[in-house]
Amino acid sequence: MKILRWLGGLLIIVAFIYFNFFVYNGEILIKIINVGLFCALFVLVRVVFGPSPADRIVAVEILGILIVGILAIIGLFYDQGFFMDVALIWALLSFIASLAFSKILEGRQLDD
Amino acid sequence: MTDLTYTIGMVFIFLGIAFDFFGVLGLVRLPDVYNRLQAATKCVTFGTAGILLGVFIMQGFSSFGFKALLGIAFVFLTSPVAAHAISRAAHRSGIPLTKETVVDQYQEDHELKEGSHVSA
Numbered sequence: 001m002k003i004l005r006w007l008g009g010l011l012i013i014v015a016f017i018y019f020n021f022f023v024y025n026g027e028i029l030i031k032i033i034n035v036g037l038f039c040a041l042f043v044l045v046r047v048v049f050g051p052s053p054a055d056r057i058v059a060v061e062i063l064g065i066l067i068v069g070i071l072a073i074i075g076l077f078y079d080q081g082f083f084m085d086v087a088l089i090w091a092l093l094s095f096i097a098s099l100a101f102s103k104i105l106e107g108r109q110l111d112d
Numbered sequence: 113m114t115d116l117t118y119t120i121g122m123v124f125i126f127l128g129i130a131f132d133f134f135g136v137l138g139l140v141r142l143p144d145v146y147n148r149l150q151a152a153t154k155c156v157t158f159g160t161a162g163i164l165l166g167v168f169i170m171q172g173f174s175s176f177g178f179k180a181l182l183g184i185a186f187v188f189l190t191s192p193v194a195a196h197a198i199s200r201a202a203h204r205s206g207i208p209l210t211k212e213t214v215v216d217q218y219q220e221d222h223e224l225k226e227g228s229h230v231s232a
Contacts, residue, residue: 009140028122032125032126032129035129035132035133036129036132038133039132039133039136042136042137042139042140043136043139045140046139046140046148052145052202052207053207054145054198054201054202054205054207055145055148057198058139058145058148058149058152058198059139061152061191061194061195061198062135062136062139062152062155062156065155065156065159065160065187065191066132066136066155066159066160068160068164068183068187069128069129069132069159069160069163069164072163072164072167072180072183073125073163073167075167075176076167076170076171081174081175081176081179084176084179084180084183085179087179087183088179088182088183088186091183091186091187091190092186092190095190095191095193095194098194098197098198099193099194099197101198102194102197102198102200102201102202103197103201105198105201105202105205106200106201106204106205107204107205
């Protein structure tokens with residue numbers, strides 16, 4: 001059962017890399033954005049099936065960091081600077097949210 | 113955006129997206145929350161910072177490039193703090209370690225402190 005799951009994940013990753021880099025012919029920045037969004041999908045797997053609350057908090061924090069990188073590349077693709085503003089605000093809110101979640105997980109109140 | 117800066121920036125962006133990919137792979141694959149945190153923090157310090165450095169090199173000293181530089185500084189300052197807070201909260205709220213764990217020095221320190229407190 002475990003080896004079956006492992007092979008399924010490997011098959012998904014190999015199929016994604018094949019279709020993204022060898023079948024689809026677009027611009028190279030679009031391919032990089034696709035890789036980032038695929039990573040975000042994997043992180044969402046951990047958010048949904050995470051066994052403990054700390055796993056979900058870690059996954060949400062890493063999702064925020066990934067979104068910052070993806071937004072920087074999107075801004076590079078469209079040649080627009082304001083995407084970087086969105087990325088900075090997203091990083092700030094993700095940091096505060098992960099601190100607040102970890103404090104609640106530890107069993108303390110927010111104003112300790 | 114000349115040819116040279118384009119090439120160097122694309123190299124940094126490729127390195128960053130590769131680190132992001134492998135960090136997320138570790139986040140899905142590893143056995144418990146501390147290992148996952150250890151793998152996932154790599155995807156901050158090399159992945160996203162590499163992407164932002166590549167964007168800065170490609171854009172040069174414009175407002176977009178300076179925002180990317182500001183993003184690097186901000187991510188480097190805030191992400192280890194958040195990782196430390198999450199791991200400490202997970203350990204204190206009693207989330208178990210994996211079965212292959214060899215040593216847990218934080219728990220040993222905690223028990224030592226509790227014992228001295230009771231005896232004194």
